[in-house]
Amino acid sequence: MQSIVLCGPALYRNAFYDFIRVERGDFKIAAHTTEVRTLGSIIAHSMPDAVLVISGLGVGEAEHEARKIRKVDLEVNLVWWSMYSDVELLRQRLSLYDTKVATWDANPHAIANELGISESKPSFEGIRPRLTRQEQHILQLAAQGLSNRAIANRLSVSESTVKNHLRHVSAKFNTSSRAQSVWQAVQWGYLTPQALHTADR
Numbered sequence: 449m450q451s452i453v454l455c456g457p458a459l460y461r462n463a464f465y466d467f468i469r470v471e472r473g474d475f476k477i478a479a480h481t482t483e484v485r486t487l488g489s490i491i492a493h494s495m496p497d498a499v500l501v502i503s504g505l506g507v508g509e510a511e512h513e514a515r516k517i518r519k520v521d522l523e524v525n526l527v528w529w530s531m532y533s534d535v536e537l538l539r540q541r542l543s544l545y546d547t548k549v550a551t552w553d554a555n556p557h558a559i560a561n562e563l564g565i566s567e568s569k570p571s572f573e574g575i576r577p578r579l580t581r582q583e584q585h586i587l588q589l590a591a592q593g594l595s596n597r598a599i600a601n602r603l604s605v606s607e608s609t610v611k612n613h614l615r616h617v618s619a620k621f622n623t624s625s626r627a628q629s630v631w632q633a634v635q636w637g638y639l640t641p642q643a644l645h646t647a648d649r
Contacts (some may be wrong), residue, residue, distance in 0.1 A: 450564050451473040455487055455514060456502025456529075459593065463631035464502070468560040475565045484513045488520045498563040499524055504531035507538050514545040522546075527562045529554065552634065576636050577620040584638050586613045591630045591639055 452475055462479055468475075478494040481487065482514070484503055485630045491499065499517065503510065510528060517526060532538055539549040548562050579587070582603075588608045589599045600607040616627060621632040633639045 450498060451478040451496045452476070452493070452563060452565075453487070453490055453496045453499045454480040454502070455484055455500065456481070457593075459591065459627050459630060460609050461501050462625075463513055463627035464500070464559070466625065466628050467631060468565060475563075485516075485617065487513070488516050491517065491520050494520075494600050496524060497609040499561060500529060500559065501527070502529045502531075506532060507534065507541055509633070510538055511541045514542050514547045514645070515626060518545045522536075525562075526581055527559060529559060539637070556631070559647055573626055579617065579633075583613050583617050584633075586610055587617060587630060587633045588639060590614070591633075599619060 464576050465477065479490045479494040482491055484501060484505065487499065487501070501513075509646055510530070510532070512547070515527065517524070519587060522597065527536070527544070528542055528547050529550045530538055531552050535549060542549050544633065550559055550562065559648050576585065585603070586599055591603060594602065596610045596649060597609050599610045603610070614629065617633075618624065621629055621636075624627045630639065
């Protein structure tokens with residue numbers, strides 16, 4: 449059984465967990481955190497097999513954090529799932545710290561394989577679902593952490609209208625939660641890394 453630490457915005461941590469969970473016995477979450485800077489102490493106490501960092505940090509900040517992690521544990525399997533635009537530069541710099549870098553549009557199951565989680569299956573196959581402009585707008589606000597009521601106030605619509613739109617999106621994406629819908633929207637290209645970078649901040 450793999451022991452994993454997840455780091456990143458709660459919405460995306462939860463969505464990643466949902467998507468890669470084939471059977472609960474495949475892995476366990478040793479710890480989770482929103483702040484990258486807390487990873488060192490968490491790793492020291494939980495001693496995980498792997499760490500996934502979901503982050504919009506720039507190259508310099510990411511390199512600084514990867515260096516700190518490696519000082520704590522040289523063996524942990526470290527994967528940096530980046531919202532940052534210049535991924536090639538990030539990959540080059542983090543390779544110095546034996547850190548794998550995945551682009552934001554990578555398949556979550558491919559990331560699971562990098563982390564050593566077994567029996568992951570391919571996902572996001574088939575015809576791209578069509579979303580209305582309003583559905584896309586609501587998903588973007590949901591990705592930023594706004595509640596249904598806050599989204600309704602922002603768009604000057606009723607809360608039930610927001611709920612209905614999110615329900616329609618879930619049906620189109622075949623998802624069962626807001627986190628999964630947002631994550632799926634990223635995979636299909638409806639949400640950009642820039643929007644998610646804003647949410648990360």
